[in-house]
Amino acid sequence: MPEKALPEKALPDTASQGLKIVIVGGFGVGKTTMVKSVSEIQPLSTEEIMTQAGVGIDDASTVRSKNTTTVAFDFGRISLDEYRILYLFGAPGQERFWFLWDQLFAGSLGAVVLVDTRRLQDSWYAIDRLEFHQMPFVVAVNRFEGPEPALEKVRGALSLADDIPLVDCDARRRESCKNALITLVSHLAHLSGQSTAWETTS
Amino acid sequence: MSQRPVDRESPDRLYTVTGGRTLGDEDPFDLVSLIVSERDPGPGMQSEHARILGSCRGPMAVVEISATLELPISVVKVLLRDLLDTGSITVRHPSRYLPHPVMAQLPDRETLKQVLVGLQKL
Numbered sequence: 001m002p003e004k005a006l007p008e009k010a011l012p013d014t015a016s017q018g019l020k021i022v023i024v025g026g027f028g029v030g031k032t033t034m035v036k037s038v039s040e041i042q043p044l045s046t047e048e049i050m051t052q053a054g055v056g057i058d059d060a061s062t063v064r065s066k067n068t069t070t071v072a073f074d075f076g077r078i079s080l081d082e083y084r085i086l087y088l089f090g091a092p093g094q095e096r097f098w099f100l101w102d103q104l105f106a107g108s109l110g111a112v113v114l115v116d117t118r119r120l121q122d123s124w125y126a127i128d129r130l131e132f133h134q135m136p137f138v139v140a141v142n143r144f145e146g147p148e149p150a151l152e153k154v155r156g157a158l159s160l161a162d163d164i165p166l167v168d169c170d171a172r173r174r175e176s177c178k179n180a181l182i183t184l185v186s187h188l189a190h191l192s193g194q195s196t197a198w199e200t201t202s
Numbered sequence: 203m204s205q206r207p208v209d210r211e212s213p214d215r216l217y218t219v220t221g222g223r224t225l226g227d228e229d230p231f232d233l234v235s236l237i238v239s240e241r242d243p244g245p246g247m248q249s250e251h252a253r254i255l256g257s258c259r260g261p262m263a264v265v266e267i268s269a270t271l272e273l274p275i276s277v278v279k280v281l282l283r284d285l286l287d288t289g290s291i292t293v294r295h296p297s298r299y300l301p302h303p304v305m306a307q308l309p310d311r312e313t314l315k316q317v318l319v320g321l322q323k324l
Contacts, residue, residue, distance in 0.1 A: 013261065018294075049277075075269075078321070080316065089233075103233055107296050182318065185317050185321060188309060
């Protein structure tokens, strides 16, 4: 099997702090597109083994089982500065992939739930789980066909609490994706009870 | 995003790579723990160990190693544990990493500020 090329850019020796943001959404909603729009490397794909029962492997015998099922997910990377490296993961939102969520969300900054207004129901379960685990998140509506329905209608359809930020996002556009990520981090600052007055304008 | 619900990687090959081991509850690696080689690959070394050491001359995240080697994350973690035990790698864990992950934990003020600064430069 040919060896896959190394990531285009190696990290500097000073890199020491890995950070995570998880982009959650149904199949085809645009997670990888969004990752690609902001990532400094071409999105890479990695995988984890799941058992037939849909939980992670917990003993060696499952690795030997006849059918090894793996779940793949994509990720990208943004070097925020010489020390802090932000990894963006595109995570499937379906229930059977939840065994991955512990690893993806442990210590993460939070999630961007990317929704398709034509398939809002694909997001209900993920939003429910994020709220249950009190994982900070924002919702981004992937716009590729015009401004309808309005955000407030989307908020109502998702039964989204007023204090959860909801933004438009065109997953193909860097500025739009950047804005969604900044919305999440600003939301974290709000949750921390800190004013965003210290936001630096560069 | 792809799901491959068919035999993709030979289970026997994965078993050979790890000797059937898993980390179980002793998992000391986060997906974004940064791995750095502390030695060059040596003769007689298992090829996957050698490939990791060759890849990590500069820091590289666990997920990046997994993607580069085209091995599942849990398999990579077993290999990394081997290398950690022999002092062949060092690990830079995220400061927010806990052995038993707390799902929701707000970041400190300085980290939030620096993340915002970094994102605004995008």
